[in-house]
Amino acid sequence: MDVDDEDKPKKKKKAAAPRKSRVKKEEDGEDGETPKKAPRKSKAKKDKEEDGTTSAPASPTKKGKKAKKEEEEEEVFKWWEQDVEGDGSQKWQTLVHSGVLFPPPYEPLPKNVRVLYDGKPLDLPPESEEVAWFFGKILDTDHAKDPTFQKNFFKDWQKILKEHPPRDGTRVTSFDKCDFRQLLAHHETQRDAKKNMSQEEKKAAKEAKEKLELPFRTCLLDGRKEKVGNFRIEPPDLFRGRGEHPKKGALKLRLSPEDITINIGEGVPVPEPGVPGKWGKVVHDNTVTWLATWKENVNGNTKYVFLAAGSSLKGQSDMQKFEKARDLKKYVDAIRGDYERDLKSKIMAERQRATAMYFIDVLALRAGNEKGEEEADTVGCCSLRCEHVTLERDTTDGREYVVFDFLGKDSIRYYNRVEVSAQVFKNIRLFKGDNKTDEDALFDRVSTTSLNKHLQSYMKGLTAKVFRTFNASTTFQRLLDAEDLEGASVAEKIAKYTEANRQVAILCNHQRAAPKTHDATMAKLSEKLKAMKYDRMKLCHALFTVEPKKRKQRPDLAKEDEELTAEWIAEYEDEQRRLALEKAEKKFAKDNEKLAAEGKEELKESVLKERKAAVNAEYDKLKHERGTGKATLKQNKSAEQIETLIEKQDAKIKTFSIQTKSRDDTKTVALGTSKINYLDPRITVAWCKKWDVPVEKMFNKSLLVKFPWAMGADAEWVF
DNA sequence: CACCGATAGTCCGCCCGCAACCT
């Protein structure tokens, strides 16, 4: 399903007109209600009927499961099977939706929950109390302890306080005199109360929420039902910028309908805002994909309500993104040749540009736009400063390195020591110059705009970010191709896939904080692994006991696992004994409880004694076996049977250790981001088909919904 | 003893929110 007629130049700006008439006509008759039958080869209907109806006559014994009918009756629009038409500037013909959902109004705190000022409770009007609440409820987080956050919060709170002062006229002038602890306590109480709601209450609350949200969840785009993404208007709160953002803690205001612009089809009913007021503006712009927009007050950014990731509009542009990245294959050799050449250019701007391109290509750095004073200080390739790169030469082998150390997007640290060619090394030394300071731009003659413009000269639509997609997917494809998985278990296959995913995530610097419980989890897992190895050891010993000559014949089994030290074995067995005894005690108590309930005579203490003696005998036996290299099993088994058991145990150990290692390797790597944004899903689909792995194992529900267009890729498909 | 099913408690992966990028 290659889309190869993509780059046929259809640059006539007004190409939208012809197809409009056809669709429009159908529209009028149908009120836009019924899904438009796809003009060409839609097999969707047929597919549905086949599984939809037949499963209905359930067995009479089965309780009629509350007809979860809405399951999948919707006809799916397979846009990727349509012929590409138009230039993409027009995004829709008709659009019907319910607007946006506003957050509930502020509920004032109970009278006994107060901010204290100078030790005395403040009686605040709701407007200023709400702002205090935003701060109080996060009092136990790092944000509340951050000076910038405090400063910005307090400044904005004072502004609100001016309009809505404390009822007794108290002047709030010092942050340090404020005590928000009652607010936090109230927050915790609320949280507990919510947690402790009964099942029914929780269910009722959930249903009420769903009912409320239902109209907003979907819209009608060209008559088809499509999922809407972020239909909830962002609630007011204190701005949580990432890293050292100068505006963190500032008050993000509550929005009214007047702040919102609605984009909707012409001639369809405009939804009413769910709160008092009128929409700021209503427009009918079918060249854009947003349903609503507003301007956020803290940074002045424009926010939008878009369709969900699984929608046709998002899917189409997502697929185009990957097609564009695949296009780059055709040009990349020329581009590389040119920048290699330009690394030596006499023209400084060219030389810098070539070096920047080299980093973007090889390291998958982001473009790196200029940023303002009012934003966190983060950089990408073009905005690197001299302080972010250092040069190193290995004195023993003369190899040369550039060490990158800077804060990138989301203030995530990028640290990388990269071996470079003599030319790149020389260039960086040159760019860092003698007359530059640490704060000066490394590439003072390159901007993202100029670099992108240069890239466009090779390929239409080529920009720096395309290299990231290209790099990620190419790397992924190459790593997967390098593994012959014939005869491998599913667990092994998945491990190889995850490893390739991991390599890409590392390339793209997708990090995450290690899970808080990681160390504890790893400790548990390795104990479990040791226990498995212990069991294997016992099986081996048993084998040699049954058939001593095997010790010579099977050196692989005779070799002792050095991880299982004598101390560990002793500790482990003692612990197991303790647990077994404890269990025997419990069982004894339980048995008696039951007998008592039945009015029968309780077991005598001697029974417990016997049982414990049996346990002790078993572990005494193990204790005697320690260090002897011999063992007897609970049940007698033939040598052959034991060997089978060992094989099984080996498989179990192997699978388990693969999983354990993979988890450890991935503790600070975020795999999701590349999977969602950078890896062409068709690579995964093809790989799954090639190695007979269900695609559901590699894609979770939302990825499956996001990538329907990729599912048709066959086993031979390559990026 | 193996296996199943129920239950409660824990954990971890998924989804969402929205910030931070790019062009």
Add this chain to the structure above:
DNA sequence: CAGGTTGCGGGCGGACTATCGGT
């Protein structure tokens, strides 16, 4: 700028685990 895509963290719900009783 407007209009998108990319990205992390946090909260939540569902899966998993431990335990127990019953067959």
